[in-house]
Amino acid sequence: MIRFRHLLSSAALVLGCLATPGWAGPLGQASAPKPPSNDDCLACHSDPGAARANGRLVTVKPEQFGGSVHGQAGVACVDCHADLGKTAEFPHAEKLAPAQCATCHDKTVASYDHGVHAQARRSRANLTAATCADCHGSHDIKPAADPESRTHHLMLLETCGRCHGDEAIIKRGNIAIGNVVDLFRDSIHGRALIRSGLSVAPTCTDCHNSHDILRKTDAASRVFRKTIPATCGHCHEGIVRDYWTSIHGQQVHNNSPLAPVCTSCHTAHAIKRADVEGWKLDVINECGTCHEESIKTYRDTFHGQVTALGYSRVALCADCHGSHTIVPKSDPRSLVSSARVVGTCKKCHAGATSSFARYDPHGDPDNRERNPFLFYTSKFMRMLLFGVFAFFGIHTSLWFGREAQIKTTRRWRQRSRATRKGDRP
Amino acid sequence: MTVEPMAGSGQPIFVRRFDRYNRLLHGFLMLSFLGLAFTGMPLLFSHEAWAARLARLFGGFGSAGILHRLFALTMIAVFVLHLVRIGRRVFQGKDLSMLWGPSSMVPQPRDLLEMVGHIRWFVGAGPRPKFDDFTYWEKFDYWAVFWGMAIIGGSGMLLWMPEFFAHLLPGWVFNIAMIVHGEEALLAVGFIFTIHFFNGHLRPEKFPMDTVIFSGRVTLDELQHERPDQYARLIREGRLDEHVIGDAPAWVHTLGRVVGTLAVLFGLTMVGLILYAVQ
Numbered sequence: 001m002i003r004f005r006h007l008l009s010s011a012a013l014v015l016g017c018l019a020t021p022g023w024a025g026p027l028g029q030a031s032a033p034k035p036p037s038n039d040d041c042l043a044c045h046s047d048p049g050a051a052r053a054n055g056r057l058v059t060v061k062p063e064q065f066g067g068s069v070h071g072q073a074g075v076a077c078v079d080c081h082a083d084l085g086k087t088a089e090f091p092h093a094e095k096l097a098p099a100q101c102a103t104c105h106d107k108t109v110a111s112y113d114h115g116v117h118a119q120a121r122r123s124r125a126n127l128t129a130a131t132c133a134d135c136h137g138s139h140d141i142k143p144a145a146d147p148e149s150r151t152h153h154l155m156l157l158e159t160c161g162r163c164h165g166d167e168a169i170i171k172r173g174n175i176a177i178g179n180v181v182d183l184f185r186d187s188i189h190g191r192a193l194i195r196s197g198l199s200v201a202p203t204c205t206d207c208h209n210s211h212d213i214l215r216k217t218d219a220a221s222r223v224f225r226k227t228i229p230a231t232c233g234h235c236h237e238g239i240v241r242d243y244w245t246s247i248h249g250q251q252v253h254n255n256s257p258l259a260p261v262c263t264s265c266h267t268a269h270a271i272k273r274a275d276v277e278g279w280k281l282d283v284i285n286e287c288g289t290c291h292e293e294s295i296k297t298y299r300d301t302f303h304g305q306v307t308a309l310g311y312s313r314v315a316l317c318a319d320c321h322g323s324h325t326i327v328p329k330s331d332p333r334s335l336v337s338s339a340r341v342v343g344t345c346k347k348c349h350a351g352a353t354s355s356f357a358r359y360d361p362h363g364d365p366d367n368r369e370r371n372p373f374l375f376y377t378s379k380f381m382r383m384l385l386f387g388v389f390a391f392f393g394i395h396t397s398l399w400f401g402r403e404a405q406i407k408t409t410r411r412w413r414q415r416s417r418a419t420r421k422g423d424r425p
Numbered sequence: 426m427t428v429e430p431m432a433g434s435g436q437p438i439f440v441r442r443f444d445r446y447n448r449l450l451h452g453f454l455m456l457s458f459l460g461l462a463f464t465g466m467p468l469l470f471s472h473e474a475w476a477a478r479l480a481r482l483f484g485g486f487g488s489a490g491i492l493h494r495l496f497a498l499t500m501i502a503v504f505v506l507h508l509v510r511i512g513r514r515v516f517q518g519k520d521l522s523m524l525w526g527p528s529s530m531v532p533q534p535r536d537l538l539e540m541v542g543h544i545r546w547f548v549g550a551g552p553r554p555k556f557d558d559f560t561y562w563e564k565f566d567y568w569a570v571f572w573g574m575a576i577i578g579g580s581g582m583l584l585w586m587p588e589f590f591a592h593l594l595p596g597w598v599f600n601i602a603m604i605v606h607g608e609e610a611l612l613a614v615g616f617i618f619t620i621h622f623f624n625g626h627l628r629p630e631k632f633p634m635d636t637v638i639f640s641g642r643v644t645l646d647e648l649q650h651e652r653p654d655q656y657a658r659l660i661r662e663g664r665l666d667e668h669v670i671g672d673a674p675a676w677v678h679t680l681g682r683v684v685g686t687l688a689v690l691f692g693l694t695m696v697g698l699i700l701y702a703v704q
Contacts, residue, residue, distance in 0.1 A: 300604075301603065302584070302603065308471035309486055311480075311486045349587065350588070352588060353588075356596050358596030359597060359599045360596075363603075363604075371597070374600045374601060374604060377601050377604060377605060378608075381604065381605060381612075384612065385615075388612060389615065395544070396619075396623050396624070398544065398548065399543075400629065401547070402547045402548075403629040407630075
């Protein structure tokens, strides 16, 4: 009863134990400190109004914990809240040590400690960075296979999105990549997940891992530049096999810092279907970021002009050069190699011949070596335009001046004549 | 001489300048030229936002391309009809006056003299030349169309049917055709929509417009003032009577003014868009 009175006088738990007068019994009888059982804890914490002095609720719903993976496995409250195992004084202090997941999940926590979230917390750069409970919950943790689990494949986007889709947290945490969840939602992967409910479609953790999430600058990361093809190739096996045979793949393999990996063209989070008009036109500019000369000359051709107007029904880069299997023109496998180029033209121009293929789809009027006839024609045309406009520009200006002057003079004369007439009586 | 200027009644006397056939051909030439310019320029300035908007207005690049070819066929038809007419007059009518002399479009030594004289007049260094039926700048306009038909029309046909023409010509010719088609089109559009418009309509003496190409006639006053040599020649040869006709119906004047104004507005708009793009 003394303990019970003490409890009543305590400001901490106001209502918690009023309804459970039998609660003090077993504890009162204990002589040596014996860890409280789950029922002991729930005696107070199951009350929906159980709260700390500052009003923060500390309720644990018995059925929720009972249904959780830990409840099912018979894990005791004090297994996680280990410091309460040695406490005899109840109600216990408000501030407890954080639950130690590592006690059981030591390997998982060790890999979490490698990850960006743990690093951000350790360096105090971002104290909102996720801990175990942010992704898994606390008393309601369900196994990932459970559709209701926060870590279920189809739920992960929402779980990660609680921070990576929240503008305020992104700003506070200085998350450089920004609102990736928004980008991802509209991507082919996001649509497959959200709209089609495809469990085989990748979610965040498929590329980033779940616990040992590493920065893309970290060579051990799955999204490290050189590793990206392998990460995508986890699903897109055939494409990546082709890619490694391409000039881009070979250069990436040889540590080129410039050659494109999957995400260079497809982006990382906002990946679009490759047959969508907008993407097909955008990727031309993507090629052009490295192949500046080629895009400049392409834009001077009919193909380049039509695509610039927003229509993709003409030859795009990949239509002639291929995409994942792209190799230099000198390689006989190349679609634009002398042996194969006519066949490539024929994809659109059914009647193409070797003479037809002597057209230069990247003709450059400023390059005398490559296109001598084009060079001189262009020079001639420019001189013709300049000559005609210069001559007639001067001709017209002089003509205008002369006629304007005559008109003003005539008007002035008429006016003065009219005035003189008016003067006469 | 039976015709007096103004004939004392105050009513203007009209002299025929262009017959109905030629006015109609010029009408179709205008229509096809404007059509070609507006359906073609979006490609040449494809990086501009207005180009994409214009292409969409024509129903996308596919239908703009079809329209471009239809206008091209119209223009080629105009060209062929004109050649046939000249051919018939020369070979059947044995009318050699079109090949040389004052009623001919063929450039002649007097054109050079008149051009120099005209420029001297611009700067106040001499009298205005006494022009005859066709002036040097009119002849330039006329032959520019011939040159344009050969260059733009020819290259256009190559680009229209590259697979066929590749049997006759090496593929790099299409590179030439592409650049020539675009640059020459820029020249034609720039010339017609500025210089030709100025010479015909916008200069102070003609402003806001000269409807002769629609009505086909000028007043005797205008003839005396602008082409004194033609007037003197017609008087000398006693042929002025043959050319005097009544005024054109009112609707012709109205149509001329509407079509002319629209053409000038569309043309100057295109010039504005081009200048906006190249500045």
